[in-house]
Amino acid sequence: MCQLLGMNCNVPTDIVFSFEGFRRRGGVTDHHADGFGIAFFEERGVRLFQDNTACATSPVADLVRDYPISSKNVLAHIRKATQGQVSLANTHPFMREMWGQYWLFAHNGNLKNFTPPQGEYYRPVGNTDSEAAFCFILEALRRKFATPPSVEAVFAEVARLCHELRAFGLLNFMLSNGEWLLVHCGSLLHYIVRRAPFGTAHLADDDVEIDFSAVTTPDDRVAVVATLPLTNNEHWEQLAVNELALFQNGEVLLRDAPSAPYYPSIEEGLEMARQAAQ
């Protein structure tokens, strides 16, 4: 299974701590060695690092560690290939421009026989179900809205599209336009909102600890979303299967949960991904 990591904050924040734990899942503490990608919004621009080698040992990932970048919105993905060969064109996050903004997308799951008609505005470059789903979402948004609508209207349309996409298989994804981070849970997705008073966090994948109170101001608010909790001494909220949430300024702004929410255990969630990958 691939793993996802996202961050949304009210002030530009450095993701190095979370990324250090996350990247170890790419080849050291777990088996996701088919490439990785991380993208940082810097105001309207995007800094995108991708590599089709194991994240844990990639020199590109070393650069991310050694050259900390502050960002209000970050998306990262470690890949275990299910569809499409291991190549740069198939490496997440994918990027497109819509309405004069860059949009990023990363997906964990497997959509079977998903072959939407050729887009007028957006077409995949590689051959993954993930990039096809991204283009499908953008194409529908762009056809419906010629200029940027409200965040509520985007959220409602993406919720409708998720309903269509779920029919094809497992769909965990993260989508951002640099203003907000929208996440959809198909099996496992957890989040935490860190705000004052900040405490100390300890990475689950590595013997590393950070005292957030030393690196934040009282007004900072940082939401981190990941497939599995990244720290083992904090409380992470779990998203329900088929739940959609939009984070802005480091907190949940919009949420669309099923009427009878289901929260799989980590073992069940991993099994859902294994089944979907077959």
Add this chain to the structure above:
Amino acid sequence: MCQLLGMNCNVPTDIVFSFEGFRRRGGVTDHHADGFGIAFFEERGVRLFQDNTACATSPVADLVRDYPISSKNVLAHIRKATQGQVSLANTHPFMREMWGQYWLFAHNGNLKNFTPPQGEYYRPVGNTDSEAAFCFILEALRRKFATPPSVEAVFAEVARLCHELRAFGLLNFMLSNGEWLLVHCGSLLHYIVRRAPFGTAHLADDDVEIDFSAVTTPDDRVAVVATLPLTNNEHWEQLAVNELALFQNGEVLLRDAPSAPYYPSIEEGLEMARQAAQ
């Protein structure tokens, strides 16, 4: 003035030698310290490195040196800001997807009062004349061709668009879709095609020499295009002002030169850029 560097080859080739000389112009041997960008096609994918700090000392540029990437098409740009503030969104090369391919664009020049109508398919994210010109070119190509036409048809349409764009000011640019490299000369642009028998080249900006015969096979063909010649012991061809050339598989495939070609000296060419920047 900004500087441009492009490479087009018949086999994936490492650009480290050329980039090492080129990057010294970003803050050491010349004054282009407002950021840089380099993009490598890897099959259909793109690896894009950008930084809004001086290229000569950037850790991102160090990564490019230490982690050599082989590519058939490379574009690089060192920026001296004329329009638009120094920011990541304004850093070349710019990237978009068209017809299911990534397209890259880097520009050196200054288009004044260039404000094309809002695109249906492509809109700028930053606020440079360069990104506006890129979106203008893609928008026109996409409106004219719903699916990829022949390379000759793309070349003819871009030639027509260059005629329109020149009315707004200085236009040196490089454009690539990963199959070919198209360059337009507005003031200074030089190129060299290296093929067997390969010799030794010496960088103009650094005391570094390379023996290409040791790192190539007899069938290799590598075209390098740059604002100014990068080596001082080889013969570089100069493109005429307003000339358009398309390189494929490491050689010139198409060319559109003015009927009375003008080849400025380097001093004249630099003066043209200074005048255009005002």
